[in-house]
Amino acid sequence: MADVQHKDPVEDAASSTAPKRKAPDSPSSTINFTSRNPPWTYLKLQLVSQPDATPSQPLDALSARTYLSSALSQFLGLTGTAIPIDILKVETGSLSTTKGASKHDGVWVRVPRDDGAAVVAALSSWIGGSGSGASAAWRVCAKGNYLGALVSGSGSDLFVP
């Protein structure tokens, strides 16, 4: 470490005597661009079931896919089921809240960006499930065209004691 520190002023002195040395480096040093139209839209969804429904199996990828297809076909018909959905992660677990433990079924998906609005509309209007008692709904928790912006949440949990 000490070596580097000693070396640096020397280099500075060299560049001040020979300013041309730095010039060829600078044009290629930084590249900037702005991405506005990425291929995908990412959604964080939560499956909301009736609170009094009998505890069912934890959500798995296949049943999540079935629920999603059901929502899409209900709202958009056959063309809706043609929207490709990639299931990135299924999150299951029980959240222990003040009201007691509640089941938490979440799923992260990605869909083509152009279909994002249609998928959100279809999922938010869907009421489904098997039988009359066990109805379920999708809740859209987060939506964005860049997954990196969504993975850590919004941080509002910090304000809650």
Next chain:
Amino acid sequence: MFDFTDEASGHEKCFMTIAQLPGFIDPKQVPSKKSPFSAILNQPFAHTAEVILPENVYTSIQASLDDELNKPQSARVFMCPSDLLEHEFFNAYIKSGNILMISEGRAGSDNVFTLHDGILKIELGREIFERTGLTGKPIRSGGRKHQKDRFLIELNLRLPSMLHGKKGFDRIVWAFKNVLNQSLAWLFCDLELTIGNQATKPITKHCPQMIDSDVLKSKLDRIHTPPLHGLVSNDMSEEDMQESCGSLSEWIAMVQLGSPRVSADDDVDPYLSRYRVPGADAASTMDLISLKWHGLISAKWIMQLFLCLLPSSAWFVLSTSALGKQAVEGRDGFTIAAAPNIYSSVASRANDREASESNNRYAICWEFVGATAIEK
């Protein structure tokens, strides 16, 4: 295909920057204008910072990371805006000290306060703004154009005129006493933390709850890792660069998410997911480590973290998420990937100079803007 318009999606963007990292950085004089340093310094409030790096690299730098880096300290307090202006608090933290504070609430609908470098920013709706009697400027609300609904008041509390008894200051006191008098949840971070006299600090009057920001270490075994060497080069078109940077950013986020799709042992049916790791043919299987801090984290701390990681010769990823984002085109955070030879310059005439430069380290920085998060 379907006739749905999505305005929010059109406002979303990502600024990508590829920059060469300097060989040596003086911690006292960090280049503040150059990417990726500018991205770190431009984000005053963060709630999460995450580092991903290969496990063998982590074991080699673990000791120095533990020694040089204190964990970020922050606290949750409940106080009224007028408490900020009380003599003791005001003099200790705003006039002479340096603190970071942010209140609860969502920009665009609630009253939101932020305090950073002695500048108090208050975002309000029209009605309350007019009742405060303070000067501010209209800001975009995401609603109708040309309709002024939301206002931002900026008060530099470090100005010499900002003293109790002065006219302009008493207006603020009046507004905080009569209009903005609700108690709020705040996050508090003292940037000039001196250990020892905690009990006598003015903040203790407000019963702060310390937020535990210990590092959360998780092992990510057998991750399908794309090759970073020569990810972009100067003979690529901009679209190609965007695409390869975009898919790397997606992969980083997938690792952060803990998705099974990036595991080397994943054999999901294409009916469920068609996600593929970019450059899958050349991808290698690696054990990675993720280090995560959660709390109110200052730009200063993130810069310290970044400088601690820089001397390691291999690649690493640093990702943060911003707190207190604006309602319209607010910044969500950034991800920096630093690696040797991630950018290769193919010169028309290769000479010795290029060869000697081939060990340069580059950083790709993604700054995310405008995602929609509704959840808690």
